[in-house]
Amino acid sequence: MEGKSKIHVTNLRKNFGKLEVLKDISLDVHEGEVVVLLGPSGSGKSTLLRCLNQLETATGGQIVIDGYDVTDRHTNINKVRENIGMVFQHFNLFNHLTVMDNMTLAPVHLKLMSKSEAKDMAEQLLKRVGLEDKADAYPSQLSGGQKQRVAIARALEMKPDIMLFDEPTSALDPEMVGEVLAVMKKLANEGMTMVVVTHEIGFAREVASRVIFMEGGYIVEEGTPDEVILHPREPRTIDFLSKVL
Amino acid sequence: MIFIIQVYGGMLLAAMGRTLLMTLLSLVFAMVIGMIFGLMNVVHNRFFNCIGTIYVDAVRGVPLIVLAYFIYFGMPSAIKGLGIAGFRLNGLQAGTIALSLNCGAYMAEIIRAGIESVDRGQMEAGRSLGLSYSSCMALIVVPQAVRTMIPSIINQFIITLKDTSILSVIGFPELTNVGKTAIGNTLRPLEGWAVVGLMYMIVIVTLSKLAKRVERRVNRGR
Numbered sequence: 001m002e003g004k005s006k007i008h009v010t011n012l013r014k015n016f017g018k019l020e021v022l023k024d025i026s027l028d029v030h031e032g033e034v035v036v037l038l039g040p041s042g043s044g045k046s047t048l049l050r051c052l053n054q055l056e057t058a059t060g061g062q063i064v065i066d067g068y069d070v071t072d073r074h075t076n077i078n079k080v081r082e083n084i085g086m087v088f089q090h091f092n093l094f095n096h097l098t099v100m101d102n103m104t105l106a107p108v109h110l111k112l113m114s115k116s117e118a119k120d121m122a123e124q125l126l127k128r129v130g131l132e133d134k135a136d137a138y139p140s141q142l143s144g145g146q147k148q149r150v151a152i153a154r155a156l157e158m159k160p161d162i163m164l165f166d167e168p169t170s171a172l173d174p175e176m177v178g179e180v181l182a183v184m185k186k187l188a189n190e191g192m193t194m195v196v197v198t199h200e201i202g203f204a205r206e207v208a209s210r211v212i213f214m215e216g217g218y219i220v221e222e223g224t225p226d227e228v229i230l231h232p233r234e235p236r237t238i239d240f241l242s243k244v245l
Numbered sequence: 246m247i248f249i250i251q252v253y254g255g256m257l258l259a260a261m262g263r264t265l266l267m268t269l270l271s272l273v274f275a276m277v278i279g280m281i282f283g284l285m286n287v288v289h290n291r292f293f294n295c296i297g298t299i300y301v302d303a304v305r306g307v308p309l310i311v312l313a314y315f316i317y318f319g320m321p322s323a324i325k326g327l328g329i330a331g332f333r334l335n336g337l338q339a340g341t342i343a344l345s346l347n348c349g350a351y352m353a354e355i356i357r358a359g360i361e362s363v364d365r366g367q368m369e370a371g372r373s374l375g376l377s378y379s380s381c382m383a384l385i386v387v388p389q390a391v392r393t394m395i396p397s398i399i400n401q402f403i404i405t406l407k408d409t410s411i412l413s414v415i416g417f418p419e420l421t422n423v424g425k426t427a428i429g430n431t432l433r434p435l436e437g438w439a440v441v442g443l444m445y446m447i448v449i450v451t452l453s454k455l456a457k458r459v460e461r462r463v464n465r466g467r
Contacts, residue, residue: 053373055369055372055373078372078375078376078377079375081372081373081374081375082374082375084373085373086370086373088366088369088370090364090366092364092366092367092369092370093370094367094370094371094385094389095367095389096385096388096389096392105374105384105385106371106374106375106376109376109380109384110375110376151370154374155373155374158374158375
């Protein structure tokens, strides 16, 4: 398991005004690992995830991604973000563009691929998420589950080596959760490094290589899914799990 | 009524042409002004926000007629004070400046509101893909904002068209001004103002019908 370190977080702090959301977070994610962040709402897990690609700027501490210190103002954050895919709770597909244009916009604009290369790749990715017939559809014509699968494909189009998932199934109707988790599971099995914020305990047990339980801006407990979910030691973890299981 | 149209019809039509010319010119400049100050109010920068707010508040806080007098009479005297003699603005120039500044402030607000109506997640998704702030604005946020802005922009166009009548006070021969002359010569105020009013109405109603059609077409793609 101990591949090379992809994400290295030391003493991360994040304040929103006077509110301390992240208090002292240190964390390592290695190549090919799937790390699932669990915890009650307001525990800071989404904020932690958003700090990793600097959608939220850290108040203190250091985050190193693939050797680049993203908390350093001199780092070209846009370049680092090209390698970090992100999937959002509310999909955030570009509503004025077709599925195909959603996927090819960034790589073509950033001159990472030609238009035709990007199109070919998008077609393959859409096939992988089971939506090869939706290339010309607009987001408003898709169901929630389809939108989220397009969002995952859009992130993969950048050929990232890290994927961040911010509650990817929380805004979905129950019958659509499965299709999105299936895509994520496939991705994990292919060796993608993933950090996932989710309330899907089943997914965590089955797919995670490591589970981190957070509360009140701290990491309370971490370990294998077996350790944290089946045999939690911390009372706060036990309390949380008893409510969601 | 027939008499006024027969005698002054050509003059009034020419005046309507000048009214439309001034409206269009002002609108083009106002778009540029509005884009600049609207974006200043959107970016996360206190300094720019401050400039944007001062502009919008200052211009919206002054009646158009005062702004027109200020530019028509005030600017030449200011430039004379700088030691340049013989500088004068004609009615079209002064009127277009006043109207552009005025309309620009409202345009800035329309553009700001349009951009802010786009969900924050759109910008975040773009940024997460490695696009810069300005690329996200240009490729993702502004194209979506324009759709919500179109009805307000057309509305502003109509308001600006009507506001040209205020500029009759600085002597620009737009429709209201020429109408006043025609009525003064014929002493037929009832018919005269009815003709002038109808001319405005025909143009504005046509424009708003056209606007509805454009709006419907734009919304169809959603």
